[in-house]
Amino acid sequence: MKFIAAAKLPLLLERLGRHSQVYAPVAVDGRVWLSPWTGEDIAGGYVNPVNSLKTLVYPQTEAVLEFEGGETDVTVREASPPAPQVIFGGRPCDAAGLDLIARVFMEGPFVDELFRRRREATTIMTVACRQAAPSCFCRAMGLSPASERGSDVLFFPGPEGYLVEALTEAGEQILEQAAGLLDDATGDQARRACQELPVPLAGDLNTVRLTPEEGFEHPYWEHLARRCRSCGTCTYLCPTCYCTALFDVTRGTRGRRLRGWDCCQFKDFLLMAGGHNARPQKKQRVRNRFLHKLSYHPANYGEQACVGCGRCVDNCPVCLHMAGVLKDLGEVERA
Amino acid sequence: MNPLVPQVATIKNIVVETPDVRTFVVEPDHGQTFAYRPGQCAMVSVFGVGEAMLSISSTARRGGPLEFSVKRVGRVTGALHEAEPGHRIGVRGPYGNHFPVEDWAGSNLLFIGGGIGLAPLRALINHCLDERRRYGKFDIIYGARSPQDLCFQGELMENWPRAEDVGVHLTVDAADGDWKGAVALVPHFLEKLGPSPEGTTAITCGPPIMIKYTLASLKKLGFSDHQIVTTLELKMQCGIGKCGRCNIGSKYVCVDGPVFTYAQLKELPQEY
Numbered sequence: 167m168k169f170i171a172a173a174k175l176p177l178l179l180e181r182l183g184r185h186s187q188v189y190a191p192v193a194v195d196g197r198v199w200l201s202p203w204t205g206e207d208i209a210g211g212y213v214n215p216v217n218s219l220k221t222l223v224y225p226q227t228e229a230v231l232e233f234e235g236g237e238t239d240v241t242v243r244e245a246s247p248p249a250p251q252v253i254f255g256g257r258p259c260d261a262a263g264l265d266l267i268a269r270v271f272m273e274g275p276f277v278d279e280l281f282r283r284r285r286e287a288t289t290i291m292t293v294a295c296r297q298a299a300p301s302c303f304c305r306a307m308g309l310s311p312a313s314e315r316g317s318d319v320l321f322f323p324g325p326e327g328y329l330v331e332a333l334t335e336a337g338e339q340i341l342e343q344a345a346g347l348l349d350d351a352t353g354d355q356a357r358r359a360c361q362e363l364p365v366p367l368a369g370d371l372n373t374v375r376l377t378p379e380e381g382f383e384h385p386y387w388e389h390l391a392r393r394c395r396s397c398g399t400c401t402y403l404c405p406t407c408y409c410t411a412l413f414d415v416t417r418g419t420r421g422r423r424l425r426g427w428d429c430c431q432f433k434d435f436l437l438m439a440g441g442h443n444a445r446p447q448k449k450q451r452v453r454n455r456f457l458h459k460l461s462y463h464p465a466n467y468g469e470q471a472c473v474g475c476g477r478c479v480d481n482c483p484v485c486l487h488m489a490g491v492l493k494d495l496g497e498v499e500r501a
Numbered sequence: 502m503n504p505l506v507p508q509v510a511t512i513k514n515i516v517v518e519t520p521d522v523r524t525f526v527v528e529p530d531h532g533q534t535f536a537y538r539p540g541q542c543a544m545v546s547v548f549g550v551g552e553a554m555l556s557i558s559s560t561a562r563r564g565g566p567l568e569f570s571v572k573r574v575g576r577v578t579g580a581l582h583e584a585e586p587g588h589r590i591g592v593r594g595p596y597g598n599h600f601p602v603e604d605w606a607g608s609n610l611l612f613i614g615g616g617i618g619l620a621p622l623r624a625l626i627n628h629c630l631d632e633r634r635r636y637g638k639f640d641i642i643y644g645a646r647s648p649q650d651l652c653f654q655g656e657l658m659e660n661w662p663r664a665e666d667v668g669v670h671l672t673v674d675a676a677d678g679d680w681k682g683a684v685a686l687v688p689h690f691l692e693k694l695g696p697s698p699e700g701t702t703a704i705t706c707g708p709p710i711m712i713k714y715t716l717a718s719l720k721k722l723g724f725s726d727h728q729i730v731t732t733l734e735l736k737m738q739c740g741i742g743k744c745g746r747c748n749i750g751s752k753y754v755c756v757d758g759p760v761f762t763y764a765q766l767k768e769l770p771q772e773y
Contacts, residue, residue, distance in 0.1 A: 230505045231506050233548045237585075237589065238587050238588055238589060240548050240589045242507070242509055242591065244503055274742050275742070275756055276742060276756075278505075279505070280505070281743075408743075409746060411744070412505070412744075413551060414550060421548065421549050423546075428738075428745075430745065435736070435746065436746065437736065438575070438735075438736045439574040439575020442709055444772055444773050458745075458748065462748060
């Protein structure tokens with residue numbers, strides 16, 4: 167394990183910036199974002215950035231291809247490969263979330279090249295949590311403030327600096343670039359790092375193993391849907407939501423096909439030309455989102471698709487969120 | 502290679518099937534047409550307009566170019582209907598599973614189509630006709646809104662009825678002056694014909710409402726859940742199981758479908 171003094175952190179990011187685009191937590195008007203870093207003060211004291219790691223590896227919109235020409239002479243070019251990037255300051259829940267959706271993109275009959283290329287061009291330097299918000303529930307989802315999943319390098323913040331541990335080959339390579347800035351950690355530093363982890367909401371919040379047979383027709387979903395505004399806030403902030411749409415944008419004879427985040431809560435999400443809609447009711451869409459994360463995704467990947475980051479808890483305008491649903495379902499099932 | 506990037510292909514020919522259905526004969530500009538099996542689909546793009554998942558209505562083992570038989574319903578299909586031979590489009594695929602023809606050896610085959618639902622069935626029927634001796638009797642039940650909306654009339658009226666031991670039974674929702682055939686909705690027509698479930702596999706494709714009532718009619722006739730095969734269609738964007746759209750429970754129509762037995766459908770949430 168290595169150690170880097172807090173004062174040397176900007177030097178480290180500067181050095182990594184010679185070969186990669188560096189992202190770091192930067193406070194903008196009191197809220198911390200993982201932002202392209204150009205020497206700004208590196209924020210500390212935040213629980214979780216507004217934007218999860220997902221936003222930088224699976225961006226809101228990205229180009230799939232470019233096309234040019236008319237109806238009879240069109241040429242198509244694949245979008246250019248992404249530039250290398252290093253992201254410092256994401257949290258372990260978000261790193262786990264990214265790894266969770268990485269399985270969707272990398273496994274199965276097709277590999278999603280756009281995701282694969284960008285993930286492989288990205289080094290994720292996660293910072294373990296020193297504090298939890300009331301909305302944090304990572305422990306309920308089997309994670310912890312220092313979970314390693316999905317990170318290339320894990321930083322443990324302490325009073326004088328960070329303990330630094332490389333977890334992957336990519337992580338080791340990036341630390342080689344930091345030669346001279348890192349020291350070997352003392353046993354005392356390592357011990358302190360382990361003792362200071364916070365305790366987010368844990369307990370038996372998540373006792374739910376829902377199957378469609380048990381839960382699909384339960385009146386609970388109707389009750390839940392009455393509150394939902396279908397605004398999509400939860401899906402856009404969620405580190406494990408990954409629904410997208412493809413669409414063409416043209417200017418003159420040139421154009422691009424883009425992939426952009428979509429939202430399963432919108433009424434037209436499944437609307438087909440001709441008018442058929444498999445989930446026209448809000449109840450169906452709300453139910454599908456929660457059952458996807460708690461039942462359908464586990465059926466395909468053996469794990470629930472939530473990492474307890476708490477963004478839906480903090481941001482849903484009607485307090486309809488995963489922590490509440492997990493709690494409710496536990497009660498519904500017992501009833 | 503990025504699976505979302507299509508091959509550029511040229512529309513070689515356009516066959517006007519009905520007032521709102523055209524068959525597009527398509528060849529890729531570089532390289533070969535991908536291999537595919539009956540029931541599989543492909544994403545077809547009109548650049549600048551978008552993509553649509555379309556079933557492939559040609560039969561791979563006959564060689565020849567890809568064919569898509571397309572009803573004009575939305576933006577992409579509308580743009581295709583405006584296209585002319587020589588226009589370039591994008592094609593990527595094949596996507597989804599296929600009809601489990603290997604399970605049907607020795608079985609009678611009952612094909613039940615409605616409207617543009619005959620497009621994937623056409624690929625299947627021609628595939629099975631080319632290995633006619635592997636199966637028992639064929640019956641093709643097909644309905645459309647009106648006589649002029651019957652697709653693939655050359656095959657319906659000539660090729661298929663002439664083939665060995667094939668019964669073709671046509672119906673329309675509403676007749677016009679010259680129509681001498683049946684006037685009934687497909688599920689009613691099916692019940693009236695009353696085919697025996699004995700040693701028979703029923704395969705049905707059509708609009709969702711037709712499929713729903715046809716499944717009920719087949720049950721009434723005594724078909725077991727395993728003897729009934731159908732296809733589902735949901736809104737799709739990526740075709741490769743990544744965009745999170747076409748799920749029914751834990752299954753994705755684009756990779757786990759579009760072909761399901763009724764037994765498989767019953768395991769899924771009734772949400773399609």
